[in-house]
Amino acid sequence: MNLPVPGNPDKVQPDSFAFDATSEVEIAKALARYPAERKASAVMPMLYIVQDQMGRLTGSAWIPVVAMDEIARRLEIAPIRVYEVASFYFMYNRNPIGTYHLQVCTTTSCWLRGSDDVVAACKKATGISNFGETSADGKFTLTEVECLGACSNAPILQVDNDFYEDLDGPRTEALIEALRRGERPEPGPTIDRCGSAPEGGRRTLLEDAVAVAGIPQGQG
Ligand code: FES
Known part of the structure; x- marks a missing residue:
């Protein structure tokens, strides 16, 4: 049975969720960062992978409850351990959002x-x-x-x-x-700035470091 999304009663939680091939590639990369017995540590990247997949496939990057349950199954942890991470961090959307x-x-x-x-x-x-x-x-x-x-x-x-x-x-x-x-x-x-350097270009450390140190060219 589809359940309403809390705070968004015109939307419903889907009945099922499965990772697609693109997500499986990302899951393999995420799991490879941790020892097998510590794979629960992949819960945060897994939540991002769900959110990205939902955005790709539905146009709304959010994380349904069934997807959190699927993460728990894959990581062999209790569903509550996924819910508590998803609800703690603001970057995880637990309700449908705009495109x-x-x-x-x-x-x-x-x-x-x-x-x-x-x-x-x-x-x-x-x-x-x-x-x-x-x-x-x-x-x-x-x-x-x-x-x-x-x-x-x-x-x-x-x-x-x-x-x-x-x-x-x-x-x-x-x-x-x-x-x-x-x-x-x-x-x-969106202005004349390179990375996080000052607007309009560098204003300090303008001298050539090798010349300042008095080191002959070629030995710096
Ligand atoms: S205050 Fe906006 S990025 Fe730090």
């Missing part, structure tokens, strides 16, 4: 650098009113998240597993419109 998961960081660095503008642009471009909602067309879910560990390139909008950095309102709207058209812009900085 694109917009996760806006509003913690200090991002807030100081304009996350309010990013949030406003997300709402304007999707029609979503509040965090936790999905757009009427089912394409976007908007979530507020804590620091994503990319503060040097704040403000950050994570879309599914990709980080879009150094955003402002107009660039956020343009990104969402591109997603709506089915495009996937290159993740990373």
Whole structure:
């Protein structure tokens, strides 16, 4: 029997779940990282594999209960040990979401650098009113998240597993419109920045290290 998804009563939990061939390749890689008797440690990558498969096959990257049960079976652990991990970490979606998961960081660095503008642009471009909602067309879910560990390139909008950095309102709207058209812009900085180096290029350690140390060329 299909059961309603808590908090999302118009959706239902599927009756069954099976990993596809793409996921099996990823599962083999995940299990290879741990001794056989410690394979329970693969629970986090396995949850990601389920979420990615659901996104690929259904357009909604979430983790049904039957999939958690399947992980428990594969790892030979009690289902509760999978449920407790999935419910502890915010990056696992236990409810169906939109095609694109917009996760806006509003913690200090991002807030100081304009996350309010990013949030406003997300709402304007999707029609979503509040965090936790999905757009009427089912394409976007908007979530507020804590620091994503990319503060040097704040403000950050994570879309599914990709980080879009150094955003402002107009660039956020343009990104969402591109997603709506089915495009996937290159993740990373959206300004003149290489990686997490300063805007406009390097400002320190400009001298050649070998020349500064006085080492003759060829011996450094
Ligand atoms: S505060 Fe936003 S990534 Fe750290």
